[in-house]
Amino acid sequence: MTINAAGATPAFATRQVHAGQSPDPATGARITPVYLSAGFVFDDLEAAKAAFEGRGGYSYTRVGNPTLTSLERKLADLEGGVDAVVVASGQAAVADALLAILRDGDHLVAARSIYSGSRSLFVEVFARFGIAVTFVDDSSGLDAWREAIRPETRALFAESISNPRNEVLDVRGVADIAHAHGLPLVVDSTLATPYLVRPLDHGADIVVHSTSKFITGNGSALGGVIVDGGRFPWADHADLHPQFSTPGAAGTTFVDRNGPAAYAQYTRDVIVQRLGPTLSPSNAFVVQQGLETLSLRMERHSQTALAVARWLETHPAVDRVDYSGLDSSPYHALADEYLPRGAGSVFAVRLHGGLEAARALHDNVAVISRMTHLGDVRSLVLHPATTTHGSLTADERDALGIDDGVLRLSIGLEDAADIIADLEQALEHVPAADSTGRAVFAGARA
Ligand SMILES: Cc1ncc(COP(=O)(O)O)c(C=O)c1O
Incomplete structure (x- = not known):
C-alpha cells in the first residue's frame, strides 16, 4: 500500500481497511462492488488478445474479476506478499498451492498436527496421483524435518498455529531447513491470520488461508487464498522446480514474465484456472467486509x-x-x-x-x-x-x-x-x- 503523508507505511489497522481498494472507476462507489458477471466485453480484437495474454483487462471470471482482484490485493498487502490468488475454499487453497509445486513422483514433508482435511487430501488424493507424504510428529523438532527430506522432496508444509492443538510453528527454523535443500515452505496460517503472525516475515515462502474462518469472521462465506512471498529463487532451483523456468509457446518462462510473482501467476494461470475452484464475487465481497475488522x-x-x-x-x-x-x-x-x-x-x-x-x-x-x-x-x-x-x-x-x-x-x-x-x-x-x-x-x- 502507498505510504501515508508522514512517509511511514500505514499500520495493519489502516491497511486492513484501505489496502487494495480504491473508489470504483466507473461509478465512484467507495467499496469495490460485487461484479456478478461471468464475462467481460472486449472493445476490439486487440483488447481480446491483450486480455488473453495477461496484458490487462478482464476476460472471464474464472480467470479474473475486479471484486476478486480487490480482495487479492488486500490479502497480499496484509500478509506482506507480492501477489495473492483467491479460491473457493481453504481446502482448494491448500490443494492448489501444493499442486503448483508437486507432481507425480514427488514427496511432501508435512507436520502431523494439521487440519484433518489437509491430511486426508495428502493421504487419500495426492497418494493416488503418485505424490508421497511424510508426517513430522513434533513440528518443533527441527531434526525431524531435516531427516524427513528425500531427494524427491519438493515442499514442506505446516500450520503456523495447528488445528486443533494450538502448536506453534518455528517458522524460521523450518524455513531455513527447507531453503538449504532448495525447497519452499508453505504455511497454512488460517488459525493465526496475518494480524497474529506473518509467516513470510519469518522466512516462509507461501501462505495459505481458509478465509472461511477468522478472515471473514462471521461464518457466512467459504473462501481461500494463496499468498506468494515473492522471495523464493525458483530459477536457481530449476532442476527441482522446472515448471517456473521452462519456456512456453512464446519462448518465455513464468519467471521471465512475472519476476517475483512467478509462483502466484503459475498457480493462477495453470492450476486454479484449469481445476476451476473460482471464488464467487459475492463471497469475495463478504470476505472483504469481514477482513476490514x-x-x-x-x-x-x-x-x-x-x-x-x-x-x-x-x-x-x-x-x-x-x-x-x-x-x-x-x-x-x-x-x-x-x-x-x-x-x-x-x-x-x-x-x-x-x-x-x-x-x-x-x-x-x-x-x-x-x-x-x-x-x-x-x-x-x-x-x-x-x-x-x-x-x-x-x-x-x-x-x-x-x-x-x-x-x-x-x-x-x-x-x-x-x-x-x-x-x-x-x-x-x-x-x-x-x-x-x-x-x-x-x-x-x-
Ligand atoms: C487450518 C485449516 N486449513 C484449511 C481448512 C479448510 O478450509 P475450508 O473449510 O474453507 O475449505 C480448515 C477448515 O477447518 C482449517 O482449519
Whole structure:
C-alpha cells in the first residue's frame, strides 16, 4: 500500500481497511462492488488478445474479476506478499498451492498436527496421483524435518498455529531447513491470520488461508487464498522446480514474465484456472467486509481465549488445556516469539473422564454452538475423535494427542464471563469420579 503523508507505511489497522481498494472507476462507489458477471466485453480484437495474454483487462471470471482482484490485493498487502490468488475454499487453497509445486513422483514433508482435511487430501488424493507424504510428529523438532527430506522432496508444509492443538510453528527454523535443500515452505496460517503472525516475515515462502474462518469472521462465506512471498529463487532451483523456468509457446518462462510473482501467476494461470475452484464475487465481497475488522476481532478472540483457557486449566474435570498462551504449554516460548499479539482462539481441552465427560460438556453447552467450524464470532465446540478425526485409527489419534476426552474449542466474541459460565454449567453434567480414576470429576465441586 502507498505510504501515508508522514512517509511511514500505514499500520495493519489502516491497511486492513484501505489496502487494495480504491473508489470504483466507473461509478465512484467507495467499496469495490460485487461484479456478478461471468464475462467481460472486449472493445476490439486487440483488447481480446491483450486480455488473453495477461496484458490487462478482464476476460472471464474464472480467470479474473475486479471484486476478486480487490480482495487479492488486500490479502497480499496484509500478509506482506507480492501477489495473492483467491479460491473457493481453504481446502482448494491448500490443494492448489501444493499442486503448483508437486507432481507425480514427488514427496511432501508435512507436520502431523494439521487440519484433518489437509491430511486426508495428502493421504487419500495426492497418494493416488503418485505424490508421497511424510508426517513430522513434533513440528518443533527441527531434526525431524531435516531427516524427513528425500531427494524427491519438493515442499514442506505446516500450520503456523495447528488445528486443533494450538502448536506453534518455528517458522524460521523450518524455513531455513527447507531453503538449504532448495525447497519452499508453505504455511497454512488460517488459525493465526496475518494480524497474529506473518509467516513470510519469518522466512516462509507461501501462505495459505481458509478465509472461511477468522478472515471473514462471521461464518457466512467459504473462501481461500494463496499468498506468494515473492522471495523464493525458483530459477536457481530449476532442476527441482522446472515448471517456473521452462519456456512456453512464446519462448518465455513464468519467471521471465512475472519476476517475483512467478509462483502466484503459475498457480493462477495453470492450476486454479484449469481445476476451476473460482471464488464467487459475492463471497469475495463478504470476505472483504469481514477482513476490514480483522485486527479488532483477533485481539478480542485472543484475550477471551486466554481467559477461558486459564479458567479451564484450574477446573478439576480438566486434565490438560493445549493453548500456547498458557505458561504450561510446551509451545509458550514459541508463542512469545511468533505471536506477541495473542495466541488465537482455537485450542483443545482434555477432560479426565474420556468420552462420557466430553459428551456431557459437548451436549450441555448453551451459549457455545456444537459445530464443525472455527474462527466465528460465535464460540464453537467439536469432539474431534468422533467427527473430524473419526476415520483415523486409535493409534493415529493417539499420535495426534486426540483421544476420546479431547474437545476443540473456538472461542468467539461473546463476553468472556458468559462463555466461562456456560462451560461451568456444562461441566456440572460430567459424571462423577470412580475409584479407577477413569472419570474423575465429581459434578458438585467443593
Ligand atoms: C487450518 C485449516 N486449513 C484449511 C481448512 C479448510 O478450509 P475450508 O473449510 O474453507 O475449505 C480448515 C477448515 O477447518 C482449517 O482449519
